[in-house]
Amino acid sequence: MDSEQPDNEMSLCISTNQSGDHKNECLNGEASNDPSKEWLHSLWWQVSNAQEEKNFYDRSAKNYEIMTDQLHWRAPQLCMKTIANWEQKSGITIPRESVAIDIGAGTGLSGVALREIGFTGPVDALEPSANMFALAKQKKIYRDWYGEMLVEGEETTVPGDMYDLAFSVGVFSDRSAKKGSLSEVVRMVKKGGYIAVIMVARHWPEEFRDHIALMEGEGLVKTLQVDAFDSDMYMREVAAVAFVLEKL
Template identity: 30%
Template sequence: MSLDLQKARVAWNFLYNDILGPDTEQGIVECYSQHAARYDLHIKDIGYNVPATAAKLLMKYGNLGPESEVLDVGAGTGIVGKELRELGYKGEIDGLDGSSGMLKIAESRKLYRNLVQQFLTSDCALDVGDVMYDAIVSIGVFSPIHVSASVAKSFFNHVKSGGVVIISYRVNETTTSDSEYIAELKGAIKSICDEGKASVIAEHLTDFYGVNFFAGDPSKPCAGMCLCLRKT
């Protein structure tokens, strides 16, 4: 899909300056709430592709049916839920996000069973009670300005044996902190697998965004990874 680079630059600045500008995680969460009403429009303008990719992978590997339960961690405005419904998923979806403003948009879509506001920290348990999900998906969450990489470990306490966990991350390492974070995330995943809790079933390289203003040529996509794991 061809994108309007002028609109894309405005949207990029909205995301990386207006929303992700604060230097604390709590500040970023507050900015997400403040700008929630504009989020979907701007994300569309930069070709935010990874939610659609993740939904397709979830339908491919998740063995999901009408009785299935999926948890969307970092649900935001409910884009992943929307993609899953458009692919024909009929089961339940719960969502969890730190931003109350984003969750209000997700609620308005009427696609989710439960929506929970929770700010994820490195040692937290997901606030979903004793529900064991058939799949957990977390898109656009794992970055150094959002959550600790170790949060991924908590997912496997809330997914059934044989269930699928899908997480995404940008593979463009634009700063030292990006490189260190990706290494930390890969280490956390390796630890999960080495402990026998899960195995990697797919590593799917995709376009994270349709543009890339981190690079010299913004018309080229910003690469991303969807990592798919199955709990043992």
């Protein structure tokens, strides 16, 4: 999700660092014969601020799940897999009756994934697009809805120290929810609560990884798990990083 638009062609390049090997993964395609790539191209290269992002999702809500399915987007399941990986490694299980908030709930696919790994407690949603959330409501997962955008440097109306778990799927990037937005999510969670996030891999090195290290240095959070998912696992030709934090 580079801030500069590529020249002459649709080239969505994702840089990641896995096992010490730096590589570029590029999603190239003809917009005319692949609507899902055209849709992703528009999001990554033509949306530059919070209002544009909200408008984009309002416009594309009815086709959102079609587009993500065509892109083989498996981010919700991988986010939950990272939670499960940490639980298995640590021997600690996050209580399945936990009160949770879905950051950027979209059409509710992430809420469905949370239910699929056994979470039964109340789930609230932070989702700025009313059109997207109208579809999420149909899944009958969410309790309360905060129709707000997560924007770096801004505080939402979500109460602080309220949730046992905050989870976010594909929201953090270089548009609205930049690295500083993590502090707002941490504010929402109780001490001893958890934050689970999955994002495109190129935003992890030197952005979110380093910002989390600063938060750890301030005694705000502890990193519990970091998983790298190679190209095509997260989405077609795109790698991802997922992590779990604990609020201290």
